[in-house]
Amino acid sequence: MTRVGVFGGTFDPCHFGHLHAAQVCLEQRLIDQVWFVPAVDPWQKQNQQITSYATRVRMLQSLIASKSSLRVSEVEKDLGKSETFATLSTLGAQWPRYEFVPIIGADLLDGLHTWRDYEKLISKYRFLVVSRPGQERMLPVDVSGIVVTSVGVDISSSDIRTRTRHGESISQLVPHDVAQLIEKELLYRN
Numbered sequence: 690m691t692r693v694g695v696f697g698g699t700f701d702p703c704h705f706g707h708l709h710a711a712q713v714c715l716e717q718r719l720i721d722q723v724w725f726v727p728a729v730d731p732w733q734k735q736n737q738q739i740t741s742y743a744t745r746v747r748m749l750q751s752l753i754a755s756k757s758s759l760r761v762s763e764v765e766k767d768l769g770k771s772e773t774f775a776t777l778s779t780l781g782a783q784w785p786r787y788e789f790v791p792i793i794g795a796d797l798l799d800g801l802h803t804w805r806d807y808e809k810l811i812s813k814y815r816f817l818v819v820s821r822p823g824q825e826r827m828l829p830v831d832v833s834g835i836v837v838t839s840v841g842v843d844i845s846s847s848d849i850r851t852r853t854r855h856g857e858s859i860s861q862l863v864p865h866d867v868a869q870l871i872e873k874e875l876l877y878r879n
Contacts, residue, residue, distance in 0.1 A: 693784075694720040694817055695762075695777060696792040699731045699846070701740050702871060703752045704863045706844035708759075710792070710819040713839050715758055719817055720790055724762040724780075725749050728771035740876055742766065751866035774806035777814060795820035795836065798829065853877040 694714050700707065703725070711723040727745045739745075746761060753759040764779055765771050777789050791810075793801075795818050804810060816834030820826060821843045828834055844862050852859050854877055859868055871877065 690786060690788050691722065692720045692788045692790055693780075694723040694790050694792045695726055695780065696723050697726040697728060697765075697771070697773060697776065698794075699739060700725065700727050700745050700749055701846055702745070702849055702863060702867060702876070703749050704844045704846060704849055704867075705861075706821070706839070706842045708752055709842040710794075710837075710839045711759060713819065713837055714792060714817055717837065719835060719837070722758045722760065723792070724760050725753065726762050726765055726776060729765045729769060731771050744870070744874060744876070748867045748870055751870065752864055754864075754866070772805045774804075774810045774813075777810075790815060790817055792817045792819060794818070795824050795826045798826050798832075801829065801832065850877040854879075 694711065696707070696711055698707070707725070714720050715723060727742065727749060729742055731739065746763060749761045753761065762780070765776055768775060768779060773791060777791060780789050791814050793816060798818065801807065811832050816828070816832060818828060818834055818836045819839050820836060821839060825836065825838055828836060849859050849862050853871060859871070863871070
């Protein structure tokens, strides 16, 4: 059975840290593929301005270009909402021969209990938790999974937005095509 890591998020913008986290999980043979699932309507960011879904999908496609074990899934576009359990259930129904494994950042562990259908989520799925250097955390007692440290890459989307707003270089943080899209669309300027 093919094991697919489902890496959800806003990806506003996506960056080398996201790519590295996916590659670490693949290199450790914890999964066979990674599907990036951009959130259509991220409930955690209701009061923030979010780049259009189509633009975030284009950035992700640039990030993973020519990497056969990575893909972008627009499953949440069809669902019209961003709820992890619903997304994983839909993927499981569409691809019954695949095992789906949610990938989350360690920074989300503290609020995981607030997610919709939390009890169902933790009872059905085993998580891959990727931590940034210095942010290693233990899994809550009720959550099963593996913690993986993404060594050497400490990048955040909010830092990229701030750097862009201040006219600073982001060339070491995102692929060239993503940086060009950000520049062309004048993203994160205001």
